[in-house]
Amino acid sequence: MLKTTLSQVQCPLCQGELKLLQGARTSGLEITEGILQCRKCKARYPILAGVAVLTPDPGQYLVEHVKGVSQIVPDAQIPQDIAADYLE
Numbered sequence: 001m002l003k004t005t006l007s008q009v010q011c012p013l014c015q016g017e018l019k020l021l022q023g024a025r026t027s028g029l030e031i032t033e034g035i036l037q038c039r040k041c042k043a044r045y046p047i048l049a050g051v052a053v054l055t056p057d058p059g060q061y062l063v064e065h066v067k068g069v070s071q072i073v074p075d076a077q078i079p080q081d082i083a084a085d086y087l088e
Helices: 003-008 058-064 066-072 080-087
Strands: 018-020 025-027 030-038 044-048
Touching (some): 003 030, 058 066
Antiparallel strands (some): 018 030
């Protein structure tokens, strides 16, 4: 996800502004790994392999698409609150 894109994306639940939480990994102009959090409803969305997972339920999305995601994203990069269901 490009850093310049951050100001253009919104929370899929409430259309609130998203902020990048501390600890994100970047490479040049790209955010490669991290968590976006809605300033309004506090929902969280992972950024995995440079792609923001902006779905109403990112955990369920990752579980449903585990075969494709696991080919691109190392298990260690899956957010801890999703990891148990994802790895199962």
